[in-house]
Amino acid sequence: MIIFGTKGYLYQLAILTLVCGQCGNPAAHTLRKRVTKFTLFFVPLFPISTKYLTQCTFCGAEQKITKEQAEQLQAQGAGDGPGGRPYGQPQQQQRF
Numbered sequence: 001m002i003i004f005g006t007k008g009y010l011y012q013l014a015i016l017t018l019v020c021g022q023c024g025n026p027a028a029h030t031l032r033k034r035v036t037k038f039t040l041f042f043v044p045l046f047p048i049s050t051k052y053l054t055q056c057t058f059c060g061a062e063q064k065i066t067k068e069q070a071e072q073l074q075a076q077g078a079g080d081g082p083g084g085r086p087y088g089q090p091q092q093q094q095r096f
Helices: 067-076
Strands: 004-019 026-040 043-056 062-065 093-095
Touching (some): 004 043, 004 067, 026 067, 062 067
Antiparallel strands (some): 004 026, 004 093, 026 043, 043 062
16 A cells, blocks of 8 residues: 655745735735655655745735745845844745
8 A cells, every 4th residue: 555645835935015905005915935845754855846935924815926026026125033043044844
């Protein structure tokens, strides 16, 4: 018996202040990277898909963006985060 499937990972890349396209408020937006990996016997082997998105912290609206747009936004917000920790590296890994 072969056990296979997928597992999702969510990485937070940056927090930026942008004007939300949904609610129109200038609010913090999280820049996230969602990676889905193929698993064999519960071991993640290789990525199947990678998606980038921003989420408004005021209204919760999500917007899909391209990899190039995500890199530009990450370069804009490439300052230090809370506690002096840079935003450039994934800060957390969550299962969904």
